[in-house]
Amino acid sequence: MKSIALKDVVKNYYLGEVVVPALKSVNLNISSGEFTVIAGPSGSGKTTLLNLVGCVDTATAGIVSVGDEDTAKLSERKLTDLRLHTIGFIFQNFNLISVLNVYDNVEFPLLLRTDISKKERRERTLKFISQVGLEGHMHHRPNELSGGQRQRVAIARALVSSPKIVLADEPTANLDSVTGQKIIDLMKEINEKEKTTFLFSTHDEKIISHARRVIRILDGQIVTEQ
Amino acid sequence: MIIIKMALRNLFSHKMKTLIVGTVLILGSFFAVVGVTFVFAISEGMKNSLTHSITGDLQIYSKLAKDKFSIFGDENGSYPDIDYVENFATIKNILEKEVSNIEAIVPMGGNFAMVNPGNILDKKLEELRQCFKEKIFDAAKILELKEHVHAIILDIEAQFFNNTASIVSVSAEDSAKVRADLDTARAESFWKDFDAKFERKIEFLSNKIAPLIFDDNVLYVSYMGTIPETFARSFSQFEIVKGTNIPPGHRGMVLTDRFYEEEVKHRVARRLDKIKRSLLEDHETIKGSKTLQDKITSNISQSAEVYNQLTPKRAEEIVVKLQAFLSSKESDIKKLLEDFLKVDDANFISRYDFFYSEIAPYIVLYKVKVGEVFPITTFSKYGTSHSLNIKVYGTYRFKSFERSPIATGFNLIDLMSFRDLFGLLTPERKKENSEMEAEMALEDVSISDMFKKSDSKKESEGASLSKLKSTVFTSGFKEDFASQGDKVFSNADLENGIFLNAAILLKNPAKMAATMRAIDSVSEKEKLNIQVIDWKNAAGIIGQLILFIRVLLFSFIGIVFGVSIFIIMNAFIMAMLERYKEIGTMRAIGAQKQFVLSMLFFEVLIQSVFFACLGILLSWLVIVIVGGRGIPAWNDIATFFFSGSRLYLFFDWWYAAGVLLLAVIVSAIAGLYPAYQATKIPPVSALGKTH
Ligand SMILES: Nc1ncnc2c1ncn2[C@@H]1O[C@H](COP(=O)(O)OP(=O)(O)OP(=O)(O)O)[C@@H](O)[C@H]1O
Ligand SMILES: [Mg+2]
Numbered sequence: 001m002k003s004i005a006l007k008d009v010v011k012n013y014y015l016g017e018v019v020v021p022a023l024k025s026v027n028l029n030i031s032s033g034e035f036t037v038i039a040g041p042s043g044s045g046k047t048t049l050l051n052l053v054g055c056v057d058t059a060t061a062g063i064v065s066v067g068d069e070d071t072a073k074l075s076e077r078k079l080t081d082l083r084l085h086t087i088g089f090i091f092q093n094f095n096l097i098s099v100l101n102v103y104d105n106v107e108f109p110l111l112l113r114t115d116i117s118k119k120e121r122r123e124r125t126l127k128f129i130s131q132v133g134l135e136g137h138m139h140h141r142p143n144e145l146s147g148g149q150r151q152r153v154a155i156a157r158a159l160v161s162s163p164k165i166v167l168a169d170e171p172t173a174n175l176d177s178v179t180g181q182k183i184i185d186l187m188k189e190i191n192e193k194e195k196t197t198f199l200f201s202t203h204d205e206k207i208i209s210h211a212r213r214v215i216r217i218l219d220g221q222i223v224t225e226q
Numbered sequence: 227m228i229i230i231k232m233a234l235r236n237l238f239s240h241k242m243k244t245l246i247v248g249t250v251l252i253l254g255s256f257f258a259v260v261g262v263t264f265v266f267a268i269s270e271g272m273k274n275s276l277t278h279s280i281t282g283d284l285q286i287y288s289k290l291a292k293d294k295f296s297i298f299g300d301e302n303g304s305y306p307d308i309d310y311v312e313n314f315a316t317i318k319n320i321l322e323k324e325v326s327n328i329e330a331i332v333p334m335g336g337n338f339a340m341v342n343p344g345n346i347l348d349k350k351l352e353e354l355r356q357c358f359k360e361k362i363f364d365a366a367k368i369l370e371l372k373e374h375v376h377a378i379i380l381d382i383e384a385q386f387f388n389n390t391a392s393i394v395s396v397s398a399e400d401s402a403k404v405r406a407d408l409d410t411a412r413a414e415s416f417w418k419d420f421d422a423k424f425e426r427k428i429e430f431l432s433n434k435i436a437p438l439i440f441d442d443n444v445l446y447v448s449y450m451g452t453i454p455e456t457f458a459r460s461f462s463q464f465e466i467v468k469g470t471n472i473p474p475g476h477r478g479m480v481l482t483d484r485f486y487e488e489e490v491k492h493r494v495a496r497r498l499d500k501i502k503r504s505l506l507e508d509h510e511t512i513k514g515s516k517t518l519q520d521k522i523t524s525n526i527s528q529s530a531e532v533y534n535q536l537t538p539k540r541a542e543e544i545v546v547k548l549q550a551f552l553s554s555k556e557s558d559i560k561k562l563l564e565d566f567l568k569v570d571d572a573n574f575i576s577r578y579d580f581f582y583s584e585i586a587p588y589i590v591l592y593k594v595k596v597g598e599v600f601p602i603t604t605f606s607k608y609g610t611s612h613s614l615n616i617k618v619y620g621t622y623r624f625k626s627f628e629r630s631p632i633a634t635g636f637n638l639i640d641l642m643s644f645r646d647l648f649g650l651l652t653p654e655r656k657k658e659n660s661e662m663e664a665e666m667a668l669e670d671v672s673i674s675d676m677f678k679k680s681d682s683k684k685e686s687e688g689a690s691l692s693k694l695k696s697t698v699f700t701s702g703f704k705e706d707f708a709s710q711g712d713k714v715f716s717n718a719d720l721e722n723g724i725f726l727n728a729a730i731l732l733k734n735p736a737k738m739a740a741t742m743r744a745i746d747s748v749s750e751k752e753k754l755n756i757q758v759i760d761w762k763n764a765a766g767i768i769g770q771l772i773l774f775i776r777v778l779l780f781s782f783i784g785i786v787f788g789v790s791i792f793i794i795m796n797a798f799i800m801a802m803l804e805r806y807k808e809i810g811t812m813r814a815i816g817a818q819k820q821f822v823l824s825m826l827f828f829e830v831l832i833q834s835v836f837f838a839c840l841g842i843l844l845s846w847l848v849i850v851i852v853g854g855r856g857i858p859a860w861n862d863i864a865t866f867f868f869s870g871s872r873l874y875l876f877f878d879w880w881y882a883a884g885v886l887l888l889a890v891i892v893s894a895i896a897g898l899y900p901a902y903q904a905t906k907i908p909p910v911s912a913l914g915k916t917h
Contacts, residue, residue: 084816
C-alpha cells in the first residue's frame with residue numbers, strides 16, 4: 001500500500017525576480033511501514049521535500065499524495081487536519097514548547113483533537129513517554145533536558161497521536177554521534193513495533209549506512225535509490 | 227486547560243513584555259480607579275455643599291425668565307433676570323399637595339445693593355445724637371465726642387481741597403459754598419449753643435459737612451431675600467456665627483460671616499487677621515512671603531484709617547502706650563502707628579494682641595456692626611431706586627465650607643424687605659416712575675446711568691462714587707427712609723407675595739428626575755407658569771464645573787488607555803515575533819489558526835485581568851489608607867469642593883469593576899492585531915535550520 005507518492009514534483013522558490021529551483025521533477029513512492037532515509041548534501045533539497053510531504057508547503061508543479069489524498073486539492077484547514085491525524089513531525093531543533101513540561105509537550109497534539117477522551121489521552125501520553133524512556137523526567141521543562149532527551153520528547157510527541165507517517169528533518173544534526181545513533185535505533189524500533197512509515201533526512205553517512213532504504217538527492221533531483 | 231497553563235507560563239517567560247504590559251495596566255487601572263473615586267468624591271462633595279446650603283435639590287422660577295437661571299449670578303456676577311413668580315403661598319400649597327417627594331420649599335430672590343454706613347463723621351454724629359437722646363446725660367462722653375467731631379472738621383478743609391476736589395470737579399460757586407459751610411462749622415458761636423440746639427446742629431453737620439469727607443466706605447452687598455426661619459431650618463449647612471438669625475416677623479439681615487470679616491471689617495484689622503492665619507495655619511513666614519509683605523506695606527500706608535478714627539483724647543493715651551510698647555520717644559501718633567504696623571515674624575503675635583486689646587476698641591472695627599441699623603439702597607431693574615433702613619441681626623456661615631469664598635455673597639434679608647427693594651412695578655408705581663424719569667432727564671442724571679458706573683466699582687472709585695454717595699445721603703438716609711424697622715409681620719404676609727426663585731428640598735433626592743417631571747406636569751395643569759431645574763444647572767458655572775471635571779477625568783482615562791493600547795500592542799508584537807518558531811511548530815503539528823488566535827487572545831485576557839486586578843488592589847490600598855484619613859483641603863476654595871476641610875474617599879467596587887472591564891477591553895483591542903498576525907505564521911517555519 002502506497003503511503004506517500006510524488007509524481008513529477010517541482011518546487012521553485014522565488015527570491016524577488018530570481019527563481020531558485022529546489023526540486024526538479026521528483027518521482028518517489030514510499031509504502032506504509034517503510035523506514036526511509038533521504039540523504040544529500042546541504043542545499044540539495046531534503047527539507048524542501050519533507051515540507052511537501054508534510055503538507056506545510058505546496059509544490060510548484062506535480063502531484064504530492066499523502067495516504068491516497070492529493071494534497072493540492074485540500075484546503076488549508078483540511079491540510080492542518082491531515083497533519084494532525086496522519087503525520088508526526090520530528091525537527092532538527094526539537095521545537096518543543098518551552099513553557100510546557102515533558103508530559104504537557106507530549107500530550108499537546110492530543111489536546112488539539114476532539115476525538116480522544118481524557119483517559120485515553122493520559123494512557124497514550126504515558127505510554128509514549130515510557131517508550132522513549134523518560135518516565136523519570138515527566139515534569140521537566142525542555143531547558144532542563146539534554147539534547148538527546150529533548151529529541152526523545154519530540155519523538156514521543158510525534159508518535160502520540162499514532163500517525164501513519166513520521167517525518168524527521170535531520171533529527172540527529174544537533175546531537176553527538178552516539179546519541180544520534182541511539183535516536184535512530186529508537187525510531188527504528190518503533191517503526192518495527194508500530195508499523196509507522198518513517199521518512200527522515202540526514203547527511204550523516206554513519207546513519208545512512210544503517211538505513212534499509214536510502215534515497216540520494218542532489219541539486220533537487222533523486223540520483224540513486226538503494 | 228492547556229491554554230490557561232500556557233498563557234500563565236508565558237506571562238513569566240516573556241519578562242520584558244510582561245513588565246511593559248504589566249506596568250501599563252497596573253498604572254492605568256490604578257489611576258483610573260483613584261481618579262474616578264476622587265472625582266466622584268468631589269462631585270459628591272460639591273453636591274453636598276450646594277444642595278445643603280443654597281440650591282436645594284431643585285430650583286423653580288418663572289417660565290417668563292429672560293435669562294438662564296444661575297444662583298451664583300451670570301458672567302458679570304449679577305443675579306440673572308428671571309422675572310418673578312406672583313405668589314409664593316399659592317405655588318407652595320399646590321406643589322406640596324401634588325408632589326409628595328417635596329420636603330420643603332424655600333423662596334428666594336437675589337439682588338445687589340449699596341450700603342453706606344457713613345464715614346467717621348457720620349458715625350460720630352450718630353453717636354452724639356444717641357447720647358443726647360439718652361435719659362442719663364453723660365457729659366464726659368458728649369464732650370469727648372464733640373472734641374472728636376471738632377477735630378475732624380478742622381481736618382476737612384485741607385482734605386477736601388487737596389484730594390476730593392481734584393477728583394470731582396468743583397465749580398467756584400460750590401467751592402465758595404463749601405468754605406462758607408466750613409466757616410460756620412468752625413465758628414465758636416456754632417459750638418456755644420450746641421447742646422441746646424443739638425438736633426439742628428447735628429443735622430447741619432451731617433448734611434453739609436460729612437459729605438465733604440471723601441472715603442470709600444460704601445459696601446457693595448449682594449443679598450438674597452428669603453424667609454430666614456425656613457432657610458435656616460431647610461439648609462442643614464446653615465449656622466449662625468455671631469448674633470442671631472432674623473427673628474420671625476421682623477425685617478433684617480444676616481450677613482455671611484466671611485463677608486463680615488473680609489469686607490465689613492476695618493481694613494487694617496482684616497489684614498492683620500489674614501497675616502495671623504497665614505502664619506499660624508499655613509505656616510508661612512513674613513520673610514518668605516511676598517503677599518504678606520505687601521499686606522504690611524498696605525497697612526503702613528493706610529495707618530491714617532486707624533488714627534483718624536481715634537478721638538484726640540484716645541490718641542494721646544495710645545501714644546503713651548505705644549511709646550512704652552515700642553520703647554520709642556516718638557510723640558507723633560502717625561509715625562508711631564506706622565512703626566507699630568511694621569511687623570515681622572518675631573514681633574507679630576505680640577503686636578497683633580496689642581492691636582486688639584489697646585487700639586481696636588476705639589476704632590470702627592466693623593463698618594456695619596451686628597446689632598446696628600444701616601441704610602441700604604438698591605437700584606431696581608425698572609430703573610427706580612429704593613432704600614430701607616435695615617438691622618443686621620447677625621452673621622452666618624455654611625458649616626462645612628465656611629472659608630470658601632463661593633458662598634460669601636449670600637447675605638440674607640427678609641423677603642418683605644426684599645420685595646420692597648425689588649421695586650415691583652405696580653400700575654401706580656409705573657406712572658410715578660415715568661414722571662420721575664422725565665424729571666431726571668431734565669437734570670441729566672439718570673439713576674440707571676449711575677448704577678452702571680457703580681457696577682465697575684473698583685476702577686472708578688472717584689467721581690461717580692462720591693456723587694452717588696451724596697445722592698444717597700441727601701435723598702435717603704436722613705429724610706425719606708421709611709422707618710419700617712420695627713413693624714412686625716405675619717407668616718402669611720411673608721408667603722403672600724412675589725419671589726424670584728425657590729429652592730426645593732426633596733425627601734428622596736434619588737428620585738430627582740421623576741420629581742422634576744411631576745412638578746412640570748403640575749405646573750402645566752395648574753397653570754403655575756414655573757419651570758424647574760436641578761441643582762447642577764441652578765449652580766450655573768459652578769454646576770458646569772462638575773461636568774467639566776468629569777469630562778477632564780474621562781479624557782484623561784481615555785488618553786491613558788489609548789496610549790496603553792499602543793504600548794501593549796507593540797509589546798505583544800515583540801513577544802509574538804519571539805515565539806515565531808513555536809507558533810509555527812504548533813501549526814505544523816496540527817493546530818488550526820483558530821487555536822493560535824484563541825491561545826494568544828486568552829493570554830492577553832489573563833494578563834489584563836491579572837494586572838488590572840493588581841492595579842485595582844493597589845488603588846484600594848491607597849484609597850483605604852489615604853482616603854480614609856482624608857485629603858486635606860489645600861485652600862479655601864477646596865473646602866467647597868470637598869464639602870469640608872478634608873475629602874474622604876470610599877472605595878466603590880462598581881468603579882473597580884468598570885475599570886477592570888475597561889482594562890480587558892483595552893487589552894483585547896491591543897491583542898487583536900498581534901494575535902491575528904500570529905495566525906499568519908506559516909507552519910513551514912517550523913522546519914529547516916534555526917535562523
Ligand atoms: N524559503 C526559501 N527561499 C528561497 N530559497 C530556499 C528556501 N528554502 C530553501 N531554499 C533553497 O532551496 C534549495 C534547497 O534547500 P533545502 O533547505 O531544501 O536544502 P537541504 O538539503 O535541506 O539543506 P541543508 O542540509 O542545509 O538543510 C537551496 O538552494 C536553498 O537555498
Ligand atoms: Mg534542511
